[in-house]
Structure formats: structure tokens, C-alpha cells
Amino acid sequence: MVLxxxxxxxxxxxxxxxxxxxxxxxxxxxxxxxxDAGGRVLWASPELPNxxxxxxxxxxxDLTASSRFHATNLVGNVDKAFESLANSARILPNVxxxxxxxxxxxxxxxxxxxxxxxxxxxxxxxxxTILISKGGVSMSGEPLVARANKKLQTDNVWLLTRxxxxxxxxxxxNEKYIDLQLKESGFHN
Numbered sequence: 001m002v003l004x005x006x007x008x009x010x011x012x013x014x015x016x017x018x019x020x021x022x023x024x025x026x027x028x029x030x031x032x033x034x035x036d037a038g039g040r041v042l043w044a045s046p047e048l049p050n051x052x053x054x055x056x057x058x059x060x061x062d063l064t065a066s067s068r069f070h071a072t073n074l075v076g077n078v079d080k081a082f083e084s085l086a087n088s089a090r091i092l093p094n095v096x097x098x099x100x101x102x103x104x105x106x107x108x109x110x111x112x113x114x115x116x117x118x119x120x121x122x123x124x125x126x127x128x129t130i131l132i133s134k135g136g137v138s139m140s141g142e143p144l145v146a147r148a149n150k151k152l153q154t155d156n157v158w159l160l161t162r163x164x165x166x167x168x169x170x171x172x173x174n175e176k177y178i179d180l181q182l183k184e185s186g187f188h189n
Contacts, residue, residue, distance in 0.1 A: 001188035004171075004180055006030050008097065011155035012122035016135030016146035019106075021162040021169055022182050023132045024049050027099040028057045029186040030130060031069060035061065039096030040068040044085050046075055046102055056184050068094075074103060082117035089127060098125075101132045110148035119153045135159060143172065 008030070017023030028049055031041040043049070048071055058066060070092070074081050082100075089095045103118070104110045110133075122129050131154065135144035144159045159172035169180045169187065180187040 001181060003185065004029070004178070004187045004189045005033055008034065008128040010126060010128055012125070012129040012153075013131065013156045013158055014146050014149065014152050014154040015130055015132045015158045015160060016144055016149075017132060017160040018144060018162050019134060021160055022187070023160055024101055025053055025057065025182065026160060026171075026187060027101055027130055027132050028054055030128075031097060031099060032057055032061065032186070034097040035065050035068050037096075038094070040092055040094045041070065041097045041099065042085060042089055042092070042095060043069065043071040043099045043101070044074040044081070044103070045071075045100065046073065048073075049101070057186050059185070074100065078111075078113045078117045079120075082121045086121050086125075089125070095127050098127055098129045099132065100129070103131065104133045104148070106134045107136070110151065115148060115151045122154060129154075143170070 015023060015026070031043065034041050072085065085098065089098050104114055118131060133147065136147045138145045143161045146157045146159060149157055156174055161170045163170050167182045169182055170177050171180055178189055180189050
């Protein structure tokens with residue numbers, strides 16, 4: 001098994017995840033991939049990633065390379081927070097990935113101001129954006145529902161599910177899926 005690598009193509013990705021199945025870890029792994037390739041990453045969330053998990057995935061990285069990871073706290077006025085994030089992405093050199101984690105309530109509909117702020121963030125960008133949020137329960141047999149899918153103007157919808165109680169995960173990339181295994185160093189396939 002090898003460490004999984006995402007195809008980062010300057011698109012916007014709505015990643016809906018089952019609770020506690022590794023959505024933040026997937027975002028950290030994609031950040032590591034970008035930084036290893038010489039790019040810069042902006043990370044925005046109400047809380048910083050778990051430091052233990054972060055250090056496991058970033059282990060062995062040159063300290064100067066890790067300086068291309070910029071984290072910001074996503075609190076307060078949603079419009080201003082997302083506007084500030086977009087401005088930072090445009091100003092800082094070589095931003096290739098923007099990760100927005102836990103930006104929406106864990107259940108129920110997305111607030112209108114969040115939908116508007118996300119859509120403003122992802123229009124006309126020159127980087128890949130991944131938006132990580134909790135998915136909803138499907139009533140039609142699908143593995144998971146990406147909440148607000150019809151309202152967010154993302155290029156792609158990914159679903160991260162946990163088909164069993166072990167370390168196996170299934171990542172749905174639009175209509176296709178790949179099976180992954182979550183290890184200490186990240187997702188492998």
C-alpha cells in the first residue's frame with residue numbers, strides 16, 4: 001500500500017464526511033502533498049487540527065517546508081473571515097491549496113451566509129479548495145449526503161465514509177470510489 005495522493009487541479013471540492021472517519025486527516029494529508037511539491041497551504045477552521053495527528057502526517061518534513069502551512073481561526077463574521085482567507089490566498093505566493101474544515105454546523109441546513117461566503121471564496125480561484133463538513137444521512141440508499149450540495153457551487157463532491165469499524169475508508173470521488181486504509185501516516189491505497 002502506498003500513500004494516496006489527490007489529483008489537485010485548481011478545482012473546488014465539497015468533501016462530506018461521516019463523523020470521526022478522518023476528514024481532517026485527509027485535509028492534512030493533501031496539505032502535506034502540496035507542501036512536499038513546493039506549494040503553500042492555507043488552513044481555516046474554528047479549531048486547529050489535532051496536534052498529534054498533524055505531527056504524524058507531517059513527520060519527517062523539513063522545518064522550513066512546514067513554514068508554508070498557514071493556519072487561521074475561522075470565527076466571528078463569516079463574510080469577513082472568508083474574505084480575509086481569499087485575500088491571503090491571493091497575496092501569499094504559490095498558494096496551491098486552501099482547506100476550510102468544520103465551517104458549517106454538524107447537522108441541519110447550512111446557513112445562508114455560509115453558503116454565500118463559500119461561493120464567493122471558490123469563484124475565479126487559481127488554487128484547489130477543499131471544504132470539509134459533516135455529511136447527512138441518506139434516505140435513498142446513497143452512502144452519505146453532501147449537505148447543501150445543490151447550493152454550493154463546487155466543481156466536485158467527494159464523500160468519505162467508514163464502511164466498517166476498522167481502519168478502512170471509502171472515498172467517493174463524484175460517482176466513483178476508491179478504498180483507502182487510514183494509518184498513522186495518512187490514507188493509503
